[in-house]
Amino acid sequence: MSALYDxxxxxxxxxxxxQRALGGAILLSLSACPxxxxxxxxxxSLTGDAMAHAILPGAAIGFLFYGLAIVPMTxxxxxxxxxxxxxxxxxxxxxxxxxDASMAAFxxxxxxxxxxxxxxxGSNVDxxxxxxxxxxxxxxxxxxxxxxxxxxxxxxxxxxxxxxVAECLDPLFLRSVSRLGPxxxxxxxxxxxxxxVGGFQALGTLLAVGLMMLPAAAARFWTSRVMPMVxxxxxIGLVSCVGGLLMSYHASLASxxxxxxxxxxxxxxxxxxxxxxxxxxxxxxxxxxxx
Amino acid sequence: xxxxxxxxxxxxxxxxxxxNCITFRDLTLGYNSHPAVHHLDGTVRAGSLxxxxxxxxxxxxxxxxxxxxxxxxxSGECMVSPGTRLAYLPxxxxxxxxxxxxxSDLVSLGLWPRRGLxxxxxxxxxxxxxxxxxxxxxxxxxxxxxxxxxxxQLQRTLFARVLVQxxxxxxxxxxxxxxxxxxxxxxxxxIGRWHDERRTVxxxxxxxxxxRDHFPEALLLAREPVAWGEARQTLSAENLLRARRFxxxxxxxxxxxxxxxxxxxQGPALGAGGSSRSRDAA
Numbered sequence: 001m002s003a004l005y006d007x008x009x010x011x012x013x014x015x016x017x018x019q020r021a022l023g024g025a026i027l028l029s030l031s032a033c034p035x036x037x038x039x040x041x042x043x044x045s046l047t048g049d050a051m052a053h054a055i056l057p058g059a060a061i062g063f064l065f066y067g068l069a070i071v072p073m074t075x076x077x078x079x080x081x082x083x084x085x086x087x088x089x090x091x092x093x094x095x096x097x098x099x100d101a102s103m104a105a106f107x108x109x110x111x112x113x114x115x116x117x118x119x120x121x122g123s124n125v126d127x128x129x130x131x132x133x134x135x136x137x138x139x140x141x142x143x144x145x146x147x148x149x150x151x152x153x154x155x156x157x158x159x160x161x162x163x164x165v166a167e168c169l170d171p172l173f174l175r176s177v178s179r180l181g182p183x184x185x186x187x188x189x190x191x192x193x194x195x196x197v198g199g200f201q202a203l204g205t206l207l208a209v210g211l212m213m214l215p216a217a218a219a220r221f222w223t224s225r226v227m228p229m230v231x232x233x234x235x236i237g238l239v240s241c242v243g244g245l246l247m248s249y250h251a252s253l254a255s256x257x258x259x260x261x262x263x264x265x266x267x268x269x270x271x272x273x274x275x276x277x278x279x280x281x282x283x284x285x286x287x288x289x290x291x
Numbered sequence: 292x293x294x295x296x297x298x299x300x301x302x303x304x305x306x307x308x309x310x311n312c313i314t315f316r317d318l319t320l321g322y323n324s325h326p327a328v329h330h331l332d333g334t335v336r337a338g339s340l341x342x343x344x345x346x347x348x349x350x351x352x353x354x355x356x357x358x359x360x361x362x363x364x365x366s367g368e369c370m371v372s373p374g375t376r377l378a379y380l381p382x383x384x385x386x387x388x389x390x391x392x393x394x395s396d397l398v399s400l401g402l403w404p405r406r407g408l409x410x411x412x413x414x415x416x417x418x419x420x421x422x423x424x425x426x427x428x429x430x431x432x433x434x435x436x437x438x439x440x441x442x443x444q445l446q447r448t449l450f451a452r453v454l455v456q457x458x459x460x461x462x463x464x465x466x467x468x469x470x471x472x473x474x475x476x477x478x479x480x481x482i483g484r485w486h487d488e489r490r491t492v493x494x495x496x497x498x499x500x501x502x503r504d505h506f507p508e509a510l511l512l513a514r515e516p517v518a519w520g521e522a523r524q525t526l527s528a529e530n531l532l533r534a535r536r537f538x539x540x541x542x543x544x545x546x547x548x549x550x551x552x553x554x555x556x557q558g559p560a561l562g563a564g565g566s567s568r569s570r571d572a573a
Contacts, residue, residue: 041390163408166400170386176359176379177403177456224391224436 011249020138021245021255024146024202028211029237031150032195034157034230036216038188041168041226045213046100050107051189052196052209054084056114059200064117070142074197077205081193084110089186142201149198153191160184165226203256210260211237218267221274236266312337312375312460312491313358317367320350320357325545326365327353329515337372337459338489340482342502342522345512345534351495352382354512355464358493371460375491376404378458380449382465382495388438394448395420395433401455423454428477443474450478461485463494467501479505499526 012018039048058080062072084106091106092099138146157164163184166174174181192212199208215236219229244259271277313335320328328350335341343351356362357369359379371377378401386397398420399412406412424432427447440448446466453461463482467475483505485492496502502509502522509522511534518530 041387159409162403165392165396166403168387169390169392169397170384170400172361172381172385173379173400173452174403175361176377178407180408220391225393226391229391 008246011246018245018249020143022242024138024143025241025245025259026238027146027150028199028202029234029241031153032199032208032212033215033233033237035153035191035195036212037219037230037233038164038168039192040213040216040220045217047103048192048196048209048212050103051081051085051192052205053111054107055081055193055196055200056205057110057117059205060114060117064121070145070201074145077197077200078193080110081197082190085189085193086186089189093182138202146198146202149194153195156187156191160187164188203259207256207260210263211240214260214263214267215240218270221270221277224276236263240266310337310372311335312372314370318357318364318369319366320353320362321365324365326514326548328357328512331516333516333519335491335493337491340486340492340507342506342509343493343495343512344499344502344509344526349512350514351512352464355379355462355495358462375460376458377460377462378453378456379462380453380464380466384449390437392437393433394424394429394435394437394440397437397448398423398451398455401452404456419455423451426454426481427451443470446470447474450481458490460491465495465497467496467498502526
């Protein structure tokens with residue numbers, strides 16, 4: 001019993017930095033995982049990745065002027081992300097080019113700019129910090145920011161839920177009954193940017209996408225309705241965060257990658273064992289119904 | 292509502308039925324400055340049932356998109372009388388069949404005009420969805436995932452959604468493609484019911500016999516309107532021959548249409564075919 005306590009509870013009970021890390025991770029899971037589910041259902045899974053790269057120059061400009069400070073870097077990242085999302089969105093809506101291509105173009109420009117700016121000042125260690133974050137070094141400021149982002153995301157999702165589902169399920173229909181289609185798309189991209197920016201203090205720009213997409217992708221194998229999928233993704237996100245933090249604590253591993261790897265392990269397990277996964281769809285039922 | 296008020300209301304709606312639901316005024320629709328619908332004039336009466344016929348590429352779907360407002364006119368106007376609730380069933384729906392939704396979720400989208408973004412779906416709404424499903428012969432299909440439906444079942448589901456939308460103007464773009472004969476009969480009956488309810492219905496159809504048997508009016512398109520009026524008359528051998536001369540070949544270097552021409556005299560609101568101006572005026 002005490003081994004169990006030492007293994008699972010004590011790290012969080014005894015160390016303030018672990019509590020903060022846990023709090024931040026819980027907030028991020030609540031917020032990023034539902035966004036990830038909609039990204040996946042809209043077949044925009046890689047867009048999350050592109051957007052994560054896109055916010056780099058903004059964060060880098062904040063870093064250039066203020067050093068490693070959370071507010072300027074966050075605001076910078078937010079602005080860069082919104083510029084890229086709007087730019088890619090407008091190009092795809094006003095020209096024949098599809099959003100995947102315009103998004104790739106914009107994020108590559110943005111990424112190159114970001115790396116250039118970071119290299120103007122600072123060592124590679126700083127760049128690593130921006131790219132991979134440190135969930136174990138969350139301060140009050142960062143936690144507050146993540147909390148605000150979580151609240152904003154959940155409220156926005158609740159308001160636009162029906163439009164988001166309609167826009168994924170039958171966009172042409174939504175256009176025929178409402179003018180909400182295009183705005184909803186941009187509101188949603190805004191949420192993606194917001195959550196990536198929220199995640200990058202804790203997990204870094206690159207791993208923030210992992211917490212967004214892996215639980216969503218894993219949840220897809222277990223259910224065929226949207227709401228249960230969202231809830232399951234959140235649960236998988238929470239389990240990954242707790243598991244990853246414990247793994248990083250006991251084995252002295254980097255915290256961000258540990259969290260993402262636990263989520264990755266759950267994903268692999270789901271692809272195999274989920275009812276809609278590889279085994280579930282391959283095993284033929286011996287009996288069938290009459291109709 | 293008192294009986295008298297009710298009578299007045301129905302008299303008013305009868306009067307509205309005599310009015311025009313859609314007015315085309317020298318409407319040209321198209322893509323990249325190449326017209327797909329060329330100089331269309333005329334009106335669609337409220338409460339009418341019109342078949343839109345023509346060869347591939349003759350502008351039928353484009354016209355539908357123009358009426359919904361999804362496609363903006365190159366020139367001219369397409370006016371739908373204000374306050375008209377519109378339901379549109381596109382030829383190639385952009386439905387994501389892999390989306391985790393059930394039949395009832397898809398049909399419930401039809402509640403949007405009534406409940407919008409935030410309005411709660413009430414018990415009566417769920418009842419409306421169930422009634423619509425049974426009207427298209429899909430009783431108890433509510434919980435089926437949409438990826439398990441056959442093509443014909445999906446089409447019936449979409450008809451059920453149109454039913455739920457309870458629209459004044461219903462646009463159906465080739466709703467009978469790849470549908471078996473029995474289902475077509477069911478769906479035609481449903482369209483007839485909408486017509487009886489004085490809704491305005493326009494249907495893109497390829498089967499000429501179907502049009503002759505079930506549609507009072509027809510619009511024969513060949514980029515320009517060839518004929519428009521009583522269905523059997525519109526689909527006369529002579530008109531069909533004229534329509535057949537149209538070829539869909541897209542001439543990249545077609546001359547510019549002298550769209551500032553004087554408008555050709557228009558016949559009566561209905562049955563006024565298109566004026567036959569050449570687009571190669573130069």
